[in-house]
Amino acid sequence: MQITSSRIKLQPLDQSDWELFKELNQCPKIMEHLYDRLPLDQIKTVFESRTRPITEKSDGWCFSISDASTGEKLGNIGLKLTDIKERIAEVGFMLKEEAQGKGYASEALNLVAEYVFHTLKLNKIAAICSTENSGSYKLLEKVGFSRESFLPQNTSINGKLVDDYVYGLSKPVI
Numbered sequence: 001m002q003i004t005s006s007r008i009k010l011q012p013l014d015q016s017d018w019e020l021f022k023e024l025n026q027c028p029k030i031m032e033h034l035y036d037r038l039p040l041d042q043i044k045t046v047f048e049s050r051t052r053p054i055t056e057k058s059d060g061w062c063f064s065i066s067d068a069s070t071g072e073k074l075g076n077i078g079l080k081l082t083d084i085k086e087r088i089a090e091v092g093f094m095l096k097e098e099a100q101g102k103g104y105a106s107e108a109l110n111l112v113a114e115y116v117f118h119t120l121k122l123n124k125i126a127a128i129c130s131t132e133n134s135g136s137y138k139l140l141e142k143v144g145f146s147r148e149s150f151l152p153q154n155t156s157i158n159g160k161l162v163d164d165y166v167y168g169l170s171k172p173v174i
Helices: 015-026 040-050 104-119 134-143
Strands: 008-012 060-067 073-083 088-095 124-130 146-157 160-170
Touching: 008 104, 015 040, 015 060, 015 073, 015 088, 060 104, 073 104, 088 104, 104 124, 104 134, 124 134, 124 146, 134 146, 134 160
Parallel strands: 088 124
Antiparallel strands: 008 060, 060 073, 073 088, 124 160, 146 160
């Protein structure tokens, strides 16, 4: 399975994505607003859980983001079904530093939204990000997500409680 645009390609995370996954999860600047950096053995465990084959019974979908023309791996984007009854999934994404600010993440989010609403038939995508992560929340807003709530002291990152915003993107009404 592959989801593509003219510039990027999303495909299920596999073993060839390990080096970039490890790099992203060990980069202090990238992890600054996400969650505590994990030891390598825990990063490997998380990676293995995200490379499970995607089936019709999956409750999570993890994709690598690659440049469509060069094949260069740029980052990853994933979905986790958080409310089965209401058909809501939460999205998360990470891009290597040199790929940030070039439109790859917004393109990946748009492709994932199309996949979520048209293929998976879900009703909503949610995203949670630190109030200090202006890059992420501006990106979410650019793609059409709406800020739905503020969660004070919601996440612990490096021993510090940080405030989060919750964003949502609902299925377009036809």
